[in-house]
Amino acid sequence: MDVSQRYREAWEGFWAKTSDTPGEAIWDSDPSFTSVPDTELLLPYADTTLPVVDLGCGNGTQTRYLATRFARAIGVDLSYVAIEHARRADSAGAAEFEQLDLVDHDAVRALRERTGDANVYMRAVIHQSEPQDRPAVAGAVAELLGERGRAFVAELTTASRAVLQRAAAGPDGPPAKLRRVFDHGLKPAGAGDEEVPDLLRAAGLRIMADGDTALVQTERLPDGTRIDLPARWYVLARE
Template sequence: MDASRRYREAWEGFWRETSDAPGEAIWDSDPALASVPHSELLLPYADVSLPVVDLGCGNGTQTRYLATCFDRAVGVDLSHAAIELARRADTAKVAEFEQLDLVDHDAVRALRERLGDTNVYMRAVIHQSEPQDRPAVAGAVAELLGGRGRAFVVELTPASKAVLLKAAEGPGGPPEKLRRVFDHGLKPAGAAEEEVPELLRAVGLTVLATGDTALAQTERLPDGTRIDLPARWFVLARADRA
């Protein structure tokens, strides 16, 4: 089985076994800890009349919040099972959800042609992607922005590995939500320190603002401490249109 197919099946398996309960996925944080502060960093640069596309939306928790900030919100994910969860969870029908492989350049371009220039929200997708696919994922961000869109991208740094290792080495082994990630062959914090900004620059994106942060998880250590993973955020535009 090739790496791309393995990757797709790993995510399908993960989301098929994830219930509709909020927070069951380790990264399914309350928007107050994710898309709310992230939007505050993006909005000074963004035209909210443009759609926002949530890349790697999972079960759509953050997409639904983004729909309160932008005129239109579209969540996309590689996994069909994730999209089904997202549609069920969106009982008020505030957002749209569709399956999309960010490595499929033709499909990304078709979405861009359908929506026009868009803003992009992408939380911790590059570091989970297969190394050979990361340039295409970064390229999808650039493609979707067009001339007027702005992006908020946040990715784990290698320092997250130490936090995850500590969590996994507890007396009882990895906490349940983290064990599920490992059991499905998913590999968090896989990107090197400078890999993400280099990928973003290589596809023609320019950094308008950046900083350090931590991504709050829905799992805790045995002593009750919440798992927070070190990360770096970027607000981006197309370099030729900024």
């Protein structure tokens, strides 16, 4: 099974219209707001001698930071163009990047065979996935962990919809970075609050720790307020 052609083209189109400028994608926040605090929540549970796989890595901003905390970092993304961005940005060769469809079970298993047990970092992928693909995305996390890996997963909650609606309701419509998300047919905050933990458990994952957080964006409201989207984080292991 693969993602739909519409979904694939939406992401390729988004990244094709995105420059290499850091922060141009609305979610491309500095690691100090994202993977740095996220990693501090994961590290008490994780073996850093294992690789870490960044699922939905985009242009690799977080993957490059993860490479400083784990023995090896691999960023994967559905979009070939995103992977090209990531490789250009990683001039020091700190991480590895490859295209991967998380819904393609054979491709995920092949990655697992190459890496062995791995830690997983996944930020805001389930909520963007099409509903029929979400179980497979959660299953990809479980597949990659094996027995020893641990995962950090953060997903938007339904409270983020009100923030997005407020952002889109300004006199000039959505701010430019948010408008680009909508223009490419991407639909943030699509998953329900109970859907995410239910999907994770159904995939054979055990929630070791969880809590509330916010996904910091690189865009602001007309009044200058930074857009922070309410979210929930989970540290996970295989049952």
